[in-house]
Amino acid sequence: MPRRAAAVLAGNSAPAARSGETExxxxxxxxxxxxxxxxxxxxxVAGLAMIIGLTLFSFVxxxxxxxxxxxxxxxxxxxxxxxxxxxxxxxxxxDELGQLMVGGQSTLEVGFAVAILATAFGMGWGAVAGYxxxxxxxxxxxxxxxxxxxxFLFFVVLLASMTTPSLLIIVLAITxxxxxxxxxxxxxxxxxxxxxxxxxxxxxxxARHHHVIIRHLVPNVTGVVAVxxxxxxxxxxxxxxxxxFLGLSxxxxxxxxxxxxxxxxxxxFDGYWxxxxxxxxxxxxxxxxxxxxxxxxxxxxxxxxxxx
Amino acid sequence: xTGYLVRRLAxxxxxxxxxxxxxxxxxxxLPGGLVRAQLGxxxxxxxxxxxxxxEGLLKPLPVQYGIWLLHLVExxxxxxxxxxxxxxxxxxxxxxxxxxxxxxxxxxxxAIALPMGIWQGYRRNRADDHLxxxxxxxxxxxxxxxxxxxxxxxxxxxxxLLPSTSTAFGSGFGTDVDVLVLxxxxxxxxxxxxxxxxxRSAVIDNLLEDYVRTAYAIGCSPRRVLARHVLRNSMGxxxxxxxxxxxxxxxxALIVEELFNFxxxxxxxxxxxxxxxYPVLLGVVLIxxxxxxxxxxxxxxxxxxxxxxxxxx
Numbered sequence: 001m002p003r004r005a006a007a008v009l010a011g012n013s014a015p016a017a018r019s020g021e022t023e024x025x026x027x028x029x030x031x032x033x034x035x036x037x038x039x040x041x042x043x044x045v046a047g048l049a050m051i052i053g054l055t056l057f058s059f060v061x062x063x064x065x066x067x068x069x070x071x072x073x074x075x076x077x078x079x080x081x082x083x084x085x086x087x088x089x090x091x092x093x094x095d096e097l098g099q100l101m102v103g104g105q106s107t108l109e110v111g112f113a114v115a116i117l118a119t120a121f122g123m124g125w126g127a128v129a130g131y132x133x134x135x136x137x138x139x140x141x142x143x144x145x146x147x148x149x150x151x152f153l154f155f156v157v158l159l160a161s162m163t164t165p166s167l168l169i170i171v172l173a174i175t176x177x178x179x180x181x182x183x184x185x186x187x188x189x190x191x192x193x194x195x196x197x198x199x200x201x202x203x204x205x206x207a208r209h210h211h212v213i214i215r216h217l218v219p220n221v222t223g224v225v226a227v228x229x230x231x232x233x234x235x236x237x238x239x240x241x242x243x244x245f246l247g248l249s250x251x252x253x254x255x256x257x258x259x260x261x262x263x264x265x266x267x268x269f270d271g272y273w274x275x276x277x278x279x280x281x282x283x284x285x286x287x288x289x290x291x292x293x294x295x296x297x298x299x300x301x302x303x304x305x306x307x308x
Numbered sequence: 309x310t311g312y313l314v315r316r317l318a319x320x321x322x323x324x325x326x327x328x329x330x331x332x333x334x335x336x337x338l339p340g341g342l343v344r345a346q347l348g349x350x351x352x353x354x355x356x357x358x359x360x361x362x363e364g365l366l367k368p369l370p371v372q373y374g375i376w377l378l379h380l381v382e383x384x385x386x387x388x389x390x391x392x393x394x395x396x397x398x399x400x401x402x403x404x405x406x407x408x409x410x411x412x413x414x415x416x417x418x419a420i421a422l423p424m425g426i427w428q429g430y431r432r433n434r435a436d437d438h439l440x441x442x443x444x445x446x447x448x449x450x451x452x453x454x455x456x457x458x459x460x461x462x463x464x465x466x467x468x469l470l471p472s473t474s475t476a477f478g479s480g481f482g483t484d485v486d487v488l489v490l491x492x493x494x495x496x497x498x499x500x501x502x503x504x505x506x507x508r509s510a511v512i513d514n515l516l517e518d519y520v521r522t523a524y525a526i527g528c529s530p531r532r533v534l535a536r537h538v539l540r541n542s543m544g545x546x547x548x549x550x551x552x553x554x555x556x557x558x559x560x561a562l563i564v565e566e567l568f569n570f571x572x573x574x575x576x577x578x579x580x581x582x583x584x585x586y587p588v589l590l591g592v593v594l595i596x597x598x599x600x601x602x603x604x605x606x607x608x609x610x611x612x613x614x615x616x617x618x619x620x621x
Contacts, residue, residue: 142319146326149600153559154577154593158334161581161589234449241451242563246578258451265457280454287449 044296050289054282058104067095072253081274088274090263092252096274100282103255107237107286110171110256114236117175119229122182123221127213129183130190141187144180152177153242160248167250170243174236185228189221223301230294234287241283257283316608320601327597328380332373335586385594386587390580395591398576403595406572410561413492414550417499422546424500425507426534429542432512441508447501452560456494456567463490491568495560499553506549510542517541544614551607554600 072092081088088096129140147155159173193199199216207215237257243249244258245265257279264276367375379386385395424440431437447455514520515538523533558574565574573592580588 142322142326145319145323146330148555149323149327149604150331150593150597151555151558151562151600153562154596157562157577157581158331158589158593161584162334162337238451242453242559245451245453245563246566247582261451261454265453268457268461276457280450283451283454284446284449288445291445291449 041296041299043292044299047289047292047296050285051293054104054286054289055108058101058108061101061104062098065098065101067098088272090260090275091267094253096260096278099255099260100257100278103257103260103279104282106167106250106254106256107240107258107283109167110174110240111233111237111286111290113171114174114178115229115233117171118178118232118236119182119225121175122179123186123218123225125179126183126186126188127190127217127221130187131194131209131213131217133191137187141184144183147177148180153239156239156243157246157248160243165243165248165250167254170240170248170250173243174239178232178236178239182225182228182232185224186221189224190217193217193220227294227298227301230290230297234290234294237283237287237290257286312612313609316605320605324598324601327601328377328594329373331590331593331597332376333369335590336369336372380594385591388580388585388588390583390585391588395587398588399573399591399595402571402573402576405570406558406561406565406574407599409488409491409495409564409570409572410557412488413495413499414557416492417496417503418546418550420496421500421503421507422539422543424504425546426511426539426542428504428508429511429515429538430530430534432508437508441505444501444504447497448505452494452498452563453567455497456490456564459490459493459497487568487570491564491570494564494567495557498560499557502553503546503549507542507546510545511538514538514541540614544611547607547611547614551604551611554603554607558596558600 072094090096090099125140125144129137132140155177156173159176160169163169194217199212202212202216240249240256241258241261244256245262247262249256249259260279261276261283264272264279267275383396385399387393388395388398391398428437428440511534519537519541520533523537524530528536561572562574562577564570565572566578569575573596576588577592579585580592
């Protein structure tokens with residue numbers, strides 16, 4: 001799980017030589033460029049295909065596959081795979097394959113939501129701190145240090161135990177620790193960017209602070225932030241699984257891959273392998289896929305930087 | 309160096325203080341409040357009011373924080389109303405076990421990850437490097453409790469070598485060392501996956517440096533170049549990384565302790581959270597945060613000692 005720390009370190013040392021400035025400064029163009037570069041990386045393409053595949057499986061799958069995904073039927077409890085239940089049933093007699101689809105929805109939702117929210121918030125926090133400098137910067141970054149020093153799982157459990165867990169609470173709880181590394185990363189980049197000529201020129205032309213931040217600083221940190229955000233999704237999914245294992249997940253009949261995996265672990269010694277391995281494989285696949293895509297993006301960003 | 313140390317120390321204290329404020333505010337914004345958590349939902353208005361008064365909850369929040377901080381300095385962390393013990397004495401018995409778990413697994417993972425990263429960096433893009441990288445990535449993608457479960461299946465069920473729970477460890481040190489093996493292995497698996505990856509890229513960067521060519525030119529063997537020069541130069545960044553990953557290591561300990569029933573801080577915390585034993589929650593969060601802050605301080609000092617180029621300006 002400590003992958004995030006790698007990005008933190010990069011943000012901390014903030015090497016002046018590597019900040020991916022875009023000429024046009026348009027995030028959309030930047031992103032298509034990067035995806036183009038990433039396409040050369042076969043592994044990253046496979047990862048992307050895997051993410052799309054698992055998303056389709058979770059969200060479109062239930063349209064085609066009908067079984068008792070959410071209703072309890074104890075007469076069908078713990079059945080092995082059969083033609084009626086391709087992956088067997090859960091202890092509640094729900095269809096395991098159907099549950100995997102439903103659980104995939106919440107798992108992917110948490111992954112995407114945390115990646116987006118944490119990236120947006122961390123980017124804003126870091127950009128403002130780096131741009132403001134001085135005492136504002138110091139105060140804002142000490143808050144980041146402080147929350148970061150609290151081991152994140154303890155923090156998330158604390159938050160989750162104070163309320164009744166719901167998908168929204170879980171997203172907010174994971175986001176509340178996930179934005180920190182982005183904030184550090186962006187601040188580091190902004191510290192070097194704000195001394196650049198075009199930023200100085202824009203300022204001397206009388207641009208307002210928010211204009212400088214939104215038009216010049218934010219577009220130029222998109223590269224590193226995108227890589228960081230991708231990895232954030234993988235971390236969020238692993239954290240969600242850990243929360244589920246600790247029993248603080250969404251209340252049934254809602255479920256997640258982490259919940260299904262925990263059920264499988266609890267019934268480990270009964271030999272119900274179909275309850276253990278499918279959710280385990282699903283989690284490993286999505287985390288692997290996201291990491292491979294993140295690495296591909298990272299290489300694409302680095303390559304571009306070296307070409308300059 | 310002294311100036312650097314003092315400033316770094318002051319910064320750590322400030323971070324601790326801010327963290328304590330955050331946790332304090334969180335606990336005091338509990339739905340239902342601390343009193344209801346102790347007395348339950350059926351308590352009478354009268355007893356609720358009495359306990360509220362007795363706990364000093366009517367005072368303004370900053371004053372309450374000040375009192376709490378004052379008690380903290382005196383070593384009084386409050387009283388567990390579920391375990392019926394002072395939190396400080398609970399911590400005294402639980403902290404060493406978790407420190408042992410975390411310390412042993414961290415040392416072991418560094419001992420494995422450093423040589424492995426050096427080997428991979430040296431053999432970059434060969435088959436064995438790819439194989440190791442791929443298996444480390446796979447390990448990294450697994451939830452840590454899954455790694456633990458697989459280790460239980462393999463080493464406790466199929467081959468009944470090791471116990472799958474560490475409950476017995478509560479009786480004291482020195483007894484039943486075998487109960488420690490699986491929890492430590494589980495933690496090590498996750499850490500090695502990360503550290504070796506980091507070490508590998510640090511070694512690859514260092515192998516391109518001029519000093520490596522110079523060392524080869526004066527006739528050093530590859531073994532000597534790697535062991536004497538590259539190792540030391542790559543260790544600095546890994547040391548920093550270690551400081552930064554401490555919160556993750558403790559988080560991992562929470563999962564592992566729950567999985568193996570290991571009587572450490574994580575299990576204490578977990579039980580307190582299900583029983584809404586807030587003084588314990590607060591105490592554990594504070595002590596693990598303090599451990600992280602001290603650990604990263606030590607990592608920074610270690611880094612400064614390893615690399616004489618670090619400026620203390």
